[in-house]
Amino acid sequence: MKTIKLIYILSIVLLMAIGCAKKNAAVDNRTTGQDVWLVNTDDIIHFGAEKDKIKSIDTPIFVPVRDVGLDDNALVYAFHYEGVTKVYPQSVMGMHEIVNDKIGTYYYSVSFCPRTESTLAWNRMINGKITEFGVSGMLYKENLIPYDRNTISHWSQMKNLCINGSFIGIQPETGLLVETTFALIKNAYPDALVLDHELCTEGSCGTGGGREFGDPGNGDETTILPPEARYFGVLKDENLLLFELTLFAGSTRVIETRFGNMNLVVAGNFEEHLFLAFIKDSRLKATKYYAVQNSLPVVMKDDIGNEYDMFGVIVKGPDKGIRLNSPVAYLAQTFAWQTLFSSITVFK
DSSP, X not given: OHHXXXXXXXXXXXXXXXXXXXHHHHHHTTTSGGGOBSSOGGGEETTTOOTTSSOOBSSOOEEEGGGOOOOTTOEEEEEEETTEEEEEEHHHHHHHOEEXXXXXXXXXXXXXXXXXXXXXXXXXXXXXXEOOEEEEEEEETTEEEEEETTTOOEEETTTTEXXXXXXXXXXXXXEOEEEEEHXXXXXXXXXXXXXXXXXXXXXXXXXXXXXXXTOOOOSOSOOOSOSOXXXXXXXXXXXXXXXXXXXXXXXXXXXXXXXXXXXXEEEEETTTTEEEEEEOOTTXXXXXXXXXXXXXXXXXEETTSOEEETTSBEEESTTTTOBOBXXXXXXXXXXXXXXXXXEEEEOO
16 A cells, blocks of 8 residues: 555656646746747747738838828938839838838838837848748847748848747848938929828737837936937947937038948038938948938038938049948837847947
8 A cells, every 4th residue: 555655746747847847848848959048038029929910011112202292301211223212101100110122133121110219121032042031029128129020030120130940140231221311301302202101900010019219218227328218329249339319410420430340421400300321331432421411312522522411322523323331220219228238339
């Protein structure tokens, strides 16, 4: 009888141990094996959410800027490649969050996170294959996590980094995406094309919860930045250089600085809602850059006679046609910079 009792007790203990092991395995598979994450999954909101509940735009339709009735003060995002300028209204991006697009043979994706008010353009050619990005339904520290449809890898938008999947640790190539007003774009680029405004029907776009536009945070973040609503940031790996928007108040201003291994030219105009960052080109003999006032699309010139438009293209001068490269640079809300990055420098 004692032997039977002992066997029974040992069986119960063994079953409990197996159950605990299975439970631990269910937790650990977020962070081990093929499901490795570069971030703490406790910081991911809606982990394992249904994909594509918010519908990306995969076959965008554009209309001439002259045929668009947007308010002059409406925020838009402009992308320029090989002489073509495409414009993505915030009103559309707020509903769909991701647009998969192309100009010629250049395939790219524009993503917008309504909570952090951050927008980036990524090259869709990854590892030799063209992919599409979709809305995963998950957020990392309240910022958008797109996923690529070829491999179901997950990417942190603001960190500009694949955080899970086949491309883990890879940084996507970015293109310059300019946030500004519709009035500025239509006047500076009268041949621009604007993403047609697709109205949502019930359930066609999906909805998200959380912070609204312009919400600076809930007060839980550690305050390391002055309480500005948004900053313009330049990202190099995990290091961040931030510019207060009011640095560019009053008129167009050009700032030359070094960040990491990059020699930067940062230009902006607070009143025009225009903030740009470029990397100096070693092919050019220019040593100094100057702001140009009231001459859009031209925003700056150099000391050898070149004039640059807002996309970094030399439109006049001895090096006409050359385009400056841009770093990873974008606007975002203060709370997002503070919660996603720890190595922050504020330009003074």
